[in-house]
Amino acid sequence: MAQKVQLSGSVFSDKGKPLPGANIVTENGLGTSSNLLGNYNLNLNPGIYTLNISYIGYETISREVILEQNQNSSLNFYLTESQIELSDVVVSSNENENTEKISAIDIKLRPIQTSQDILRMVPGLFIAQHAGGGKAEQIFLRGFDIDHGTDIALSVDGMPVNMVSHAHGQGYSDLHFLIPETIEKVNFNKGPYYADQGNFNTAGFAEFKTKSFLDKSSVKLEGGQFGTIRSVAMIDLIEEKENQDLYIASEFYLTDGYFESPQNFSRLNLMAKYSGRLEDNSLVEVSASTFSSKWDASGQIPERAVESGLISRFGSIDDTEGGETSRTNLNVKYLKALDENSTLSQQVYAIDYKFNLVSNFTFFLEDPVNGDQITQSEHRKIYGYNGSYKREDRIGGLNLLSELGAGVRYDDINDIRLSKTINRREVVSDLARGDVDEYNLHAYLSETMFFSPRLSLTGSIRFDYFTFNYVDALKPNYEREQVSQGIASPKLIFNYKASNNLNLFAKGGIGFHSNDTRVVVAQQGEEILPKAYSADLGATYKPFPNLAINTALWYLYLEQEFVYVGDAGIVEPSGRTERKGIDISFRYQLLDWLYFDTDLNFTDPVALDEAEGENHIPLAPTFTSIGGLSFQLDNGLNGSLRYRYLGDRAANEDNSLTAEGYFLMDAVVNYTKPKYQVGISIENILNEEWKEAQFETESRLFNEPEPVSEIHFTPGSPFFARVNVSYFF
Known part of the structure; x- marks a missing residue:
């Protein structure tokens, strides 16, 4: 040979x-x-x-x-x-690469104008906003009510988005610091099968990468209903130099929202990014960004208040809710090709983050005179390092791809607190208050063996070590409580390219999410890193050049865990859970200028430690679908007509209450020329009445003698139109 x-x-x-x-x-x-x-x-x-x-x-x-x-x-x-051609998608013997290629088509075809649009790039992922637009979205994926990020690992340019031991909930993930127009790529996948993904990677992960350079500078102005104004500027500062790029970007967003009480929501984002390709075949990227926002909120309202006529769908019981938050990032990445077969990647980052949220979920349940308003706040700094070494080798007749990685993350959280307040200003009492220091060191090794150009096996092992420190400021004497624990996460991925148009894959692995530091010390370190055991069996198939199908049959088992309920300052066990389902994605280029996509996701979620009939997992989705038509004409017309469907689901354990599903349609039409673009976007074009966020909550209104447990909800957006104009230069 x-x-x-x-x-x-x-x-x-x-x-x-x-x-x-x-x-x-x-x-x-x-x-x-x-x-x-x-x-x-x-x-x-x-x-x-x-x-x-x-x-x-x-x-x-x-x-x-x-x-x-x-x-x-x-x-x-x-x-x-x-022009975008689906025929350019080549089925690879790497399942993760196939997913990335489909994502690349999605991001080029679908309009991304909001932070919500960013998250919707992940097939099967649904979101809900329920606190004035400035709070992180509630996330649903693979039969999980992920809350604000407990079971999905999110990152931007390698920086973590999930906040550990957060004032409002474990894994809290606020993506509003990311300007949508700066996104170049979204890498995502489902399940805990990837060694470079650690904490919170159970249901899946999503990595957002911002542009390294601009094709052209632009200024965009957008306006619409409900007092909505948005402006975006992206300016290329050194377009003359071939191997260097530097641009700045800004976004300003202002809206009153569609509620009866104006949201007074404002957000300002600033970003700068430098990318330099050096003569020694290395790449340096330095980025800095900052954002701040503040808002008022109408909160979640009880169904009985609307049905009785006490308030309308867009009214409120306590409209003094709201908040403010900010985040500043500094990120440095260095990528070096050591030779033709190996690369070295290193990254350091620093983050400064502030958060203040005022809520009232139960109204007058606990305090019939002053009400049950609470304030959650914190100020943290995060410092981190990520490094990896990749190498391709050929030993005998076997091709090998090796990756060795390591890193550290340190969260320094000061004055994290939960307080009872009145009128958003007066602090009545502190329910929880203290300081958290949390360290996470990790290392991983991944080895891919290519037995032939069509057959590969990837085996990997990841090890994470955590140190949790908490000083409770409400205790009379100073006491530092500390717990440390490590966890190993093995993973295995099998790929077989049965033909040029068909790749089969099987995946198995263990993931985890850490619990809040305050839970860890309260439990003396017991069951603080619950594991998720998962397996996928699926395929990527192109029966003909203009159709791509991706499907997976999957199973996930989650160990017992203890969750810190930030709204109440208590520890709550959730028990063991089991989820199984099937995901199906279609991407079809109907004509040269017309594209169709749809994602179908079926899930059967079960609480294993509960009796039959009482083993529903509250708010866990069982069927979701997202899809639509996109078009790009040669004359400059482009846009999309998209739908979102979320089926009815159990709102509590015995399914006596139902969280109602919805079907919505959105539309975008643009007219794009080399120097300008004008367009219109409409959310909920059918003007459906729908509930965006829903919870079973026990509450009491001011004049009620006894509390009532029922669905509390945040109404979804009515018909919402915006127009925009952009200038390119």
Whole structure:
């Protein structure tokens, strides 16, 4: 057998920018994709090959290559922007790469104008906002009511979004610091199968990557109903230099909202990012960003108050709710190609975060005179480091891809508190107050063995070590409570490319989410890192060039855990749970200019420690679907018509209360030219009455003699139209 030779090089845009994730594939379906630097390596037998080089949104090119025995070759490729073609999606023997390619199409076709749109990029993920627009969204995925991020790991440019031991709940994830127009890529997947993902990666993960450079500068102004104004500016500062890029971006958002009591919501985002490609084949990226927001809220309202006519659907019981928050980030990343087969990546980041939230969920249940308003607040600093080393080797007839990673995260949380308040100002008493220091060190090793170009097996192991420190400020004497514990998370992924158009995969692994530090010390370190055991079996299939199907049959078991209920300052056990389901995604290019997509997600969630009939998991979704039509015409018209469907689900354990589902449609139409764009977007075009967030809550209104337990909800947006105009330069 002839000794394989190596073909290496880089893939660039016609403007000289690297294209990570480009496909380099031979006529018989063998190939690879470019890394973050745009570099690729391909090991082939000597011979004559026709290579097809493709990238979503760029014109595919073909090149004939002659590879001679005992002689490695180097070849660079340059691609030109063009219409999006689903045929450019090449089925890989790497299941994660297939998901990333589908995501790349979604992000180019779907309009992203809000933080909610960002999260909806993940197939099967639903969100709900229930506190004035400034609070982090409630998240639903794979049969989980994830609350604000307990069971999904979120990051932006490698910086964590999830907040450990947060004042309002474990894993609290606020993405409002991210300007939607700056997003270049969303990498996501479901299940705990990836060694570089740690804490909170049980139901899945999503990594948001901002643009390294701008194709052009732009200014956008948007206005709409309910006193809504939004402006976005993205300015390229050094467009003359080929290997260096620097841009700044800003966003200002203002709205009163559709409630009877104005939300007075305002948010300001600022960002700057530098990217430099050095002569030694390395990449340096430095970014800084800051955001602040404040808002008023009408809160969740009880059904009985609306049905009795006490208030309308958009009224409130306590409209003094609201909050303010801010986050400032500094992020430095360095990526170095050590040689043709290995890369080194390093990152350091620092975050300063403030949070203050005023809520009233039970009205006059506890205090019939002053009401039950609470305030949750904290100020934290986060410092972190992530490093990884990747290497490709060939040992005998076996190709190997190795990755070794390590990192540390330190959360310094000062004056984290839960207080009873009146009129958003007067503090009556502190229910919980203290300081938290939490450390998370991690290391992982991942090894992918390519037994053939079509068959691979990835085995990995991750180890996390936590140290939890808490000083309770309400205790009479100073006492530092400390607990430490480690957890190992093995994972296994099998890929088999049965044909050029079909890849089969099987995945198994263990993930976890940590519990709040205040829970950890209260439980003396017992059951503080509950594990999630999961398995997936699925396929990526392209029966013909313009149709891509991704499907998975999955199972997830979650151990007993203790959860810190931030709204009440108590520890609450949740017991063991089991979820199983099927996810199906379709991407279909109907015509050159017309695209269809849909995601269907079925789940059966069960609480294992409860009796039959009382084992429902409150608010866990059982059927969800998102999809729609997108179009891009040559004359500049483009847009989409999209739907969201969430089925009815149990609101409590015995299903005596139902959280009502909904079906909504949204539309966007733009007219885009090289120098400008005008457009209109409409949310809920059918003007449906729907409940965005729903909870079973026991509450008492001011004149009620006894409390009532029923559905409390936040009404969803009515018909909401906005127009926008953009100028490109």
